[in-house]
Amino acid sequence: MDGENSPLFDTERAKGRKLHRVFATTVLVSIVWIWVYRATQQPPSTAVSGGRRWWWRGMFMAELWFGMYWVFTQSVRWNPTYRRTFKQRLSQRYEDQLPRVDLFVCTADPKVEPPMMVVSTVLSVMAYDYPPKKLAVYLSDDGGSELTFYALTQAAIFSKHWLPYCRNYKIEPRSPLAYFKSASRPSNTKQDQDYTNIKKLFEEMKDRTENVMNNGRVHDELRLEHKGFTEWDSFTSSKDHATIVQVLLDQNEDAEGHSLPKLVYLAREKRPDHFHNFKAGAMNALIRVSSKISNGPIILNVDCDMYSNSSDTVRDALCFFMDEEKGHEIAFVQYPQCFENVTKNEVYGGSMRVIFEVDFHGLDGNGGSMYIGTGCFHRRDILFGKSFDDESRIDWKMENDHKETLENMIEELKNLASCTYEIDTEWGKEMGLKYGCPVEDILTGLSIHCRGWKSVYYNPNRKAFLGVSTTTLDQTLVQHKRWSEGDLLVLISKYSPAWFRLGKVNPGLIMGYLIYCLWAPSSVPTLYYSIVPSVCLLKGVPLFPAVTSGWFLPFAYIIVSITAFDYLEFLRCGGTTKGWWNGRRISLYKRTSSYLFALLDIILGSDLSFVISSKVMDNDVQARYEKEMMEFGVSSPLTTTVATISMLNLVCFVGVVMKSTLMDKVTRGVYYETMAVHVVLCGALVVLNMPLYWALFVRKDKGKIPDPVTVKSVVLALFVSTVLYFM
Ligand SMILES: O=c1ccn([C@@H]2O[C@H](COP(=O)(O)OP(=O)(O)O[C@H]3O[C@H](CO)[C@@H](O)[C@H](O)[C@H]3O)[C@@H](O)[C@H]2O)c(=O)[nH]1
Numbered sequence: 110m111d112g113e114n115s116p117l118f119d120t121e122r123a124k125g126r127k128l129h130r131v132f133a134t135t136v137l138v139s140i141v142w143i144w145v146y147r148a149t150q151q152p153p154s155t156a157v158s159g160g161r162r163w164w165w166r167g168m169f170m171a172e173l174w175f176g177m178y179w180v181f182t183q184s185v186r187w188n189p190t191y192r193r194t195f196k197q198r199l200s201q202r203y204e205d206q207l208p209r210v211d212l213f214v215c216t217a218d219p220k221v222e223p224p225m226m227v228v229s230t231v232l233s234v235m236a237y238d239y240p241p242k243k244l245a246v247y248l249s250d251d252g253g254s255e256l257t258f259y260a261l262t263q264a265a266i267f268s269k270h271w272l273p274y275c276r277n278y279k280i281e282p283r284s285p286l287a288y289f290k291s292a293s294r295p296s297n298t299k300q301d302q303d304y305t306n307i308k309k310l311f312e313e314m315k316d317r318t319e320n321v322m323n324n325g326r327v328h329d330e331l332r333l334e335h336k337g338f339t340e341w342d343s344f345t346s347s348k349d350h351a352t353i354v355q356v357l358l359d360q361n362e363d364a365e366g367h368s369l370p371k372l373v374y375l376a377r378e379k380r381p382d383h384f385h386n387f388k389a390g391a392m393n394a395l396i397r398v399s400s401k402i403s404n405g406p407i408i409l410n411v412d413c414d415m416y417s418n419s420s421d422t423v424r425d426a427l428c429f430f431m432d433e434e435k436g437h438e439i440a441f442v443q444y445p446q447c448f449e450n451v452t453k454n455e456v457y458g459g460s461m462r463v464i465f466e467v468d469f470h471g472l473d474g475n476g477g478s479m480y481i482g483t484g485c486f487h488r489r490d491i492l493f494g495k496s497f498d499d500e501s502r503i504d505w506k507m508e509n510d511h512k513e514t515l516e517n518m519i520e521e522l523k524n525l526a527s528c529t530y531e532i533d534t535e536w537g538k539e540m541g542l543k544y545g546c547p548v549e550d551i552l553t554g555l556s557i558h559c560r561g562w563k564s565v566y567y568n569p570n571r572k573a574f575l576g577v578s579t580t581t582l583d584q585t586l587v588q589h590k591r592w593s594e595g596d597l598l599v600l601i602s603k604y605s606p607a608w609f610r611l612g613k614v615n616p617g618l619i620m621g622y623l624i625y626c627l628w629a630p631s632s633v634p635t636l637y638y639s640i641v642p643s644v645c646l647l648k649g650v651p652l653f654p655a656v657t658s659g660w661f662l663p664f665a666y667i668i669v670s671i672t673a674f675d676y677l678e679f680l681r682c683g684g685t686t687k688g689w690w691n692g693r694r695i696s697l698y699k700r701t702s703s704y705l706f707a708l709l710d711i712i713l714g715s716d717l718s719f720v721i722s723s724k725v726m727d728n729d730v731q732a733r734y735e736k737e738m739m740e741f742g743v744s745s746p747l748t749t750t751v752a753t754i755s756m757l758n759l760v761c762f763v764g765v766v767m768k769s770t771l772m773d774k775v776t777r778g779v780y781y782e783t784m785a786v787h788v789v790l791c792g793a794l795v796v797l798n799m800p801l802y803w804a805l806f807v808r809k810d811k812g813k814i815p816d817p818v819t820v821k822s823v824v825l826a827l828f829v830s831t832v833l834y835f836m
């Protein structure tokens with residue numbers, strides 16, 4: 110098996126696919142059955158039920174949408190694939206010819222992305238198990254912050270001890286912050302001594318950095334430690350400054366005389382009259398600058414909170430790219446986005462487990478994982494807009510022809526990262542990451558798929574990267590607004606999966622993209638379904654068949670089977686029962702607020718924004734987060750919407766209970782028989798919303814729903830339900 114031609118990776122199809130297909134068929138039959146019901150059993154248009162016809166048609170539209178959307182979700186459950194790599198073979202065959210790899214870390218704001226976290230991520234990728242001479246690490250700082258730069262100068266010094274320690278004791282993870290948080294003191298005396306020393310060095314560096322953070326600036330005597338600080342002499346603000354490039358490590362050695370990776374700090378030029386295109390702009394500047402310095406044919410890109418949790422990751426990724434038979438088709442290798450800080454029952458659905466344990470394996474089976482902006486290895490040449498053909502093999506042995514010293518190139522590098530460099534070029538269009546979309550990653554990955562390339566999703570047991578997930582409801586909703594807005598822009602972009610290269614790209618992959626691209630428009634049918642049946646319950650207008658009718662069957666089957674499937678799938682992905690229930694809630698909130706506002710933003714053509722997710726919490730919030738209490742805290746249109754809809758359901762539910770106590774026994778029986786599905790829907794929504802009612806009326810802590818939101822949502826809910834009631 111281990112011969113010359115044995116593959117460097119292996120692909121397996123999931124078991125149980127056939128069984129799933131049978132189940133999916135039964136669901137599909139029920140969906141069609143419901144459609145037939147809606148099409149044929151429309152209530153007559155007499156005066157009494159005139160209104161009901163409209164409600165009814167709305168239900169039909171919503172069910173058409175959900176049915177179609179469900180079909181798309183099946184595309185990723187049709188053909189899941191799993192990958193395995195053979196790193197042994199890679200080093201047997203290629204150890205001396207391994208390619209250079211450039212590692213990009215992006216940060217944008219020292220307040221929400223603490224420099225200590227950022228440089229720990231930098232250190233973790235510097236310490237990959239890979240020839241250090243072939244690694245170059247670049248930190249892009251869109252905040253242009255001397256605080257972050259200071260932390261990086263400290264990390265450069267610390268790396269001289271940290272890398273030997275990682276190498277000698279093969280420790281994991283190699284982010285010092287994460288390592289010292291989790292590691293127990295080694296029992297072996299030699300290592301124990303080294304552990305104590307390195308921990309001391311780390312604590313000192315942390316103290317120095319935190320001091321500088323608390324002062325808010327780098328003091329004059331510290332500025333003398335590195336000539337790079339003079340760059341900030343002419344600095345006006347993070348939105349208005351010249352390019353800063355500093356090479357912190359070039360041909361340096363660590364404390365044991367081994368080479369160190371290159372380490373470069375880059376703050377691209379920012380000017381108020383030049384739009385900077387957020388992370389995509391930063392990445393493109395990095396691509397150009399790195400092409401002069403190290404020009405690695407493989408690029409890894411991580412967000413500043415996504416530290417490397419496994420030192421094997423680079424070699425794993427290379428097993429895909431360097432495979433003799435299939436490697437040349439692969440444009441990028443995506444790892445899942447996993448998080449260090451999600452709690453057991455993930456109140457905000459933070460782990461996105463089903464996405465990474467199911468959807469992405471399915472996408473991979475249909476031609477390739479999406480590119481999701483972090484934890485992704487790209488072939489550099491493909492990022493330049495190259496299309497796939499069979500000649501696309503890469504010569505891994507190509508040498509870096511830039512032998513001149515970096516010091517002499519600084520002016521040239523500065524120009525590459527200037528605001529004006531991209532004017533009248535294809536950057537942001539046909540070259541590099543795409544501009545004009547808050548999910549530059551998805552759009553860029555899609556364009557690569559459209560040019561004929563494949564990609565790979567690799568989800569090893571030991572998580573390759575761990576980051577920080579959002580920790581308040583508002584942050585979660587804001588993040589999903591950005592994502593769903595971006596994904597909808599992808600749908601209407603030039604590369605839209607709905608029409609571009611239709612018939613050329615695998616239809617399963619197109620459907621897979623649509624699952625995400627249709628998030629924002631899904632808000633409309635979801636809103637309809639979470640309001641209208643509840644109001645009609647109160648009115649006593651049935652929109653579903655009575656329990657005694659044969660048409661009741663498909664509804665019952667769908668409700669039960671889909672819920673059970675969803676639940677079991679969640680457990681299979683490693684979740685808990687409560688986590689699943691929380692996930693249902695957060696998914697409702699995302700759909701009825703984030704997705705709705707995203708849709709409105711696109712329709713109204715609002716300016717693009719990118720709210721950077723905070724990676725820090727104050728202690729109060731942290732304590733509640735650990736107790737898995739939902740954090741509302743701030744008043745925003747997003748939370749108000751969520752609260753209003755939940756109040757509306759409470760009003761309807763309480764209303765109907767009161768109404769039915771006034772009925773005689775027979776009437777009540779008939780009422781519940783004809784309104785059964787309504788009761789289930791509205792009842793489920795009320796139970797799902799319990800923590801929210803708690804936060805509205807009972808909680809006293811700072812994370813409760815602020816009073817103005819409570820007042821607004823109660824008034825709005827009463828108003829909307831009254832209007833709908835009399836319609
Ligand atoms: O102007 C900017 C804005 C952001 N960033 C960096 O982009 C990364 C992602 O930002 P974050 O606020 O953490 O957003 P997330 O929603 O967590 O990011 C996800 O979604 C983004 C697209 O919306 C992708 O770019 C990210 O890679 C992906 O992790 C961070 O490292 C930021 O420092 C920049 O470099 N420049």
Ligand SMILES: [Mn+2]
Binds near residue numbers: 412414576577722
């Ligand atoms: Mn992030």
